[in-house]
Amino acid sequence: MNLKERDKKHIWHPLTQHKLHPETTAIVKAQGCVLTDENGNEYIDAIASWYTSMYGHCNNYITNRVAAQMQILDQVVFSGFTHEPAVKLSEALIDILPDNQNKIFFSDNGSTSVEIGIKMALQYHFNRGEKRHVLIAFEDGFHGDTFGAMSVSGLSVYNGPFEDFFLDVKRIPTPNGKNYDIILERLQDISSQHNVAGFVFEPLVQGAAAMKMHDAEGLERILKFCKSNQIITVADEVMTGFGKTGKHFASDHIETKPDIICLSKALTAGLLPMAITSCTQDIYDAFYSDEISKGLFHGHTYSANPLACTAALAGIELLISDEIQHHIKRIIESHKLFGKHIKTHPKVASVRQTGIIFALDLNIEMERYGNLRDKLFNFFMKNGICLRPLGNTIYILAPYVITDEQLQKVYQVIEDALEIV
Structure with a gap:
């Protein structure tokens, strides 16, 4: 029995109506900005796992320090x-x-x-x-x-x-x-x-x-x-x-x-x-x-x-390192360019940005957690991107270490998603 099936036996997940959303994705590995599931599929974690893993998953600088502290x-x-x-x-x-x-x-x-x-x-x-x-x-x-x-x-x-x-x-x-x-x-x-x-x-x-x-x-x-x-x-x-x-x-x-x-x-x-x-x-x-x-x-x-x-x-x-501060500035500028590009799309009602937090609203009325949200989420996951839309809002809050190539893929998949709504 795989992890997904074993999970269903005993686990009650947060913010989940299990009758409507019975499926979960079983993640077995994370490195940098990439999550890997039990079937070997990879996903760019474009929300830093609820805004936590900002320096990337399993960052050696952090894990080595914690491993040393464990012995003391x-x-x-x-x-x-x-x-x-x-x-x-x-x-x-x-x-x-x-x-x-x-x-x-x-x-x-x-x-x-x-x-x-x-x-x-x-x-x-x-x-x-x-x-x-x-x-x-x-x-x-x-x-x-x-x-x-x-x-x-x-x-x-x-x-x-x-x-x-x-x-x-x-x-x-x-x-x-x-x-x-x-x-x-x-x-x-x-x-x-x-x-x-x-x-x-x-x-x-x-x-x-x-x-x-x-x-x-x-x-x-x-x-x-x-x-x-x-x-x-x-x-x-x-x-x-x-x-x-x-x-x-x-x-x-x-x-x-x-x-x-x-x-x-x-x-x-x-x-x-x-x-x-x-x-x-x-x-x-x-x-x-x-x-x-x-x-x-x-x-x-x-x-x-x-x-x-x-x-x-x-x-x-x-x-506070120069490297991370450079990444923050890089992501901010990248989001600005994407915002200028995507805001003219006929299915985009508005875009906004504060720092590395980027959001766009679809010009589609819906309940906050309606079918459109699920459709978008499933599309993103199918295309290797972990994004969790909030109603008709798609947002990006990725780890600072996301590469330009990964960020461009996130942008492209979002743009592709606009064609299915």
């Missing part, structure tokens, strides 16, 4: 203990994060990094004797699958059955260059009528909302409003972090920096699960007290796992 220290509880990989990673992160970030809190995945950011924002005010319980978030945002993260998310396809149990969240539209006054009026109304604790947002790009992009100037105005009203700002950079927007972090594109930043995915270069929630000294100081109850009582068994920390440190070293 594999795991130790992080409450009351510390170790060199965590300390070195904290130093390396502070060096590349926005200048106002000063403290690092470890956890296990993107959802929990946001959960911790929300708890920091709420407890910050609580510890200071203020009752603030309302959060602000963008429409159509997605921040994860735990309850706090779901509360600030705006995509009901993920959250529908749980909405009666959510935190109190008020939503605002994303800035588009024309709606600044409307957003600021909405913010003023919310803050005057409610005790607002924090604003949770995906900076510049909303991933699950089909790579919906908004402008830095509008976000800057929102953050300035929040800062002037003592509203804690929580930037969810789980998807956008580590070079994808053309800078190390999307927050580097704006002058007013968030109080809290949530990181995961490419943090460990796709090798091991880990997340980080960073914050300013001011946030940390609100928890620093003789009263034990004012501490942040959140912890995970594998927080700051030494192997994950080692992978993350190696990934940062690659990120």
